[in-house]
Amino acid sequence: MTAFAQEPSDILDRLADLRRADAPTHGGRVLSYVYDSGLAALDELAASAIRAVQPLNGLDPTTFTSIAVMERELIGFAREVLHGDSDVVGTITTGGTESCLLAVKTARDVWRAAGGTGVPRLLAATTVHAAFHKAAHYFGLDLDLVPVDPATGAPAVEAIDARLDASVALVVVSAPSYPTATLDPIAEVAALAAERGIACHVDACIGGFALPWWRGGTVPAWDFRLPGVTSISADLHKYGYAPKGASVLLQRGRDRQRMQYFATTRWMGYPVVNPTMLGSKSAGPLAAAWAIVNALGADGFAELTATAERATDALVEVVNGIEGLRVVGDPVGPLFAAAVDESVDADRRVDPHRWADAVRGHGFVIQLQPGLSQADGTRVPHTTHLTITPVTEVQLPALTAALVAAADEVRGVPQASADGILEALGPVLAASGGALPNSEEAAGLLAAVGIGADGSGLPSELAPLLALIEALPSALAERLLTELLARLVEPV
Secondary structure (H helix, E strand, O other), X not given: OOOOOOOHHHHHXXXXXXXXXXXXXXXXXXXXXXXXXXXXXXXXXXXXXXHHOOOOEOOOOOOOHHHHHHHHHHHHHHHHHOOOOOOEEEEEEOOHHHHHHHHHHHHHHHHHHOOOOOOOEEEEEOOOOHHHHHHHHHHOOEEEEEOEOOOOOOEOHHHHHHHOOOOEEEEEEEOOOOOOOOOOOHHHHHHHHHHHOOEEEEEOOOXXXXXXXXXXXXXXXXXXXXXXXXXXXXXXXXXXXXXXXXXXXXXXXXXXHHOOOEEEOOOOOOOEEEOOOOOOOEOHHHHHHHHHHHHHHHHHHHHHHHHXXXXXXXXXXXXXXXXXXXXXXXXXXXXXXXEEOOOOOHHHOOOHHHHHHHHHHOOOEOEEEOOEEOOOOOEEOOEEEEEOOHHHHHHHHHHHHHHHHHHHHHOOOOOOOOHHHHHHHHHHHHHHOOOOOOHHHHHHHHHXXXXXXXXXXXXXXXXXXXXXXXXXXXXXXXXXXXXXXXXXXXXX
């Protein structure tokens, strides 16, 4: 028998110790990143399904035929709830980012096959998910961002229309956008795209398995009911309540969807035919999602959505009732953003980032989002994001008290300023001559603002860090954040 370097029980004990430092994934205390159905039986079902397929390799559904069956049935469920006909086909991916990457890659290749030359454009609103920034970077498209109304988070149809031409390989609309929960003008954009023969992708990664039942299914058509919609991404690991990572990408038309694939017989090994970015991959998230969808069915999803809807409505009312804050726009779905209410006197305003830090002190985690200057010179304000799940409803009394008390604690406190940090960094940045720092220089800059080179020393309050991110040139902020995240996982 092989001797273990460490006893399995000791390893699991250490893992339990490490997990105790994590933010809680259940119970409704973290209002981002996690999607808690509140049903322990679903978690147990998912864990059992993952264990049942643990040895399988999702690379080859001809060898592990259960994978093809589960994927086929999941795609069928997604197609039905998103109103696709028999011409709509799809793929299960490892997450929303992969679904978005594949949608863009497919659109680029279809555009080229149709005679497109030069550099194709990816057209979207400023609020489009960062996955599309990544897709444009990876696949060589120019990202053309249409400014949104800073008060509502909505892009103007006319502005999108003016940019639709033969160089656009794909226009992307969100259902809804993550930063502000705005439902983009999908019907109008899809119709305009169809008139010009341009592909239109609906990013429903966060809304795809909630909006079909939201407000009793009365949300204006945004899915395959619209003829101009060519593809939709929807995450099973969000409001499908599956473990990370499972998402679905649906494409209208088999010939179009086949352009998503990579296939080669030009090497000495087995033929490689991949519909996704990965080759070998776990079947666990697929099996868990399949099990959960079969357990809930459409009626179960409708019930969970109604629970999240009640909690969302209650919290929107709470935040709109807090002097100094306002809910951004007209959110659609179980999420929303809060911004400072500039209609009140400065000494009565509540900075959303100061508020988020104060809320953390009351035992809840809400997400800080930086402000952004748009191409037309307008500025989207910095906000705080709240993702609502079915379990949030049981936390409403405690969460409401925390949101109100935290606002009272920071009302009138100005937005965090990065001026002092920028002054300290000034000589270092000047000496660089504008060049981006190397790894050691970046680590030194992080240390200068109180963040250890090994990722330790993160500030207890995030508002000053977000202020620094907003104040620095984007390229430098991105370089420093890259260094921070990279050093978190370097061996000590």
